[in-house]
Amino acid sequence: MTRIAIFASGNGSNAENLIRNVTAGEVVLLLCNNPKAFVLKRAKELQVPAVVFSRQELDDAAGALAGEATHMPAPEASRQERSVLGLLKAHRIDFIVLAGFLWKIPAHVISAWPGRIVNIHPALLPKYGGAGMYGERVHREVIKNKEKESGITIHVVDQLYDHGPILFQATCPVDGTDTPEALARKIYALEQQYFPVVVDKYIKQVAV
């Protein structure tokens, strides 16, 4: 069974949808950068182990030496256990999903799971992506620019923000009267409908 880790930062509606509905693998770990995030309550309720980590623990490439722990001096070994990379390896993670995760994934994590990390973005990339483009900010920009449609993008993660091969997009109309909240509701419906289905299909395709 494919062992999946989810990274999330906030509310966690997408994380919960994946935990409940992905069938090609099992979500065995939830990683969160915000100790106050509601997603942690969801993980507890759904009995998925969750870990809160710092920016330093995410950026720490110490876990790259996992498997050589016995050859390392003790302080190095414990640092390795605390790094996000070390944690992912300790949980034997095969596949990673970013579900509303707002930090950039460092290069050493991407190269350890090449083509095995996917992200969801609440707009039609390549438009409205990049640093600072998340949640309601995206919808506000879309409305400000009088776009006629928006949607969701699910893509493989590469070393750039909100970038990488696109697996799937779905669109929704943007009406002249839409508020950011109204557009967010349309996007939410698309995410709930498609994210687990697309993740399932891609996991089967890459056969992890």
Ligand code: GAR
């Ligand atoms: C979702 O709309 C997701 O597409 C977006 O954050 C929201 C998280 O909601 N992701 C990004 O903006 C990434 N750049 P959730 O916490 O309820 O799943």
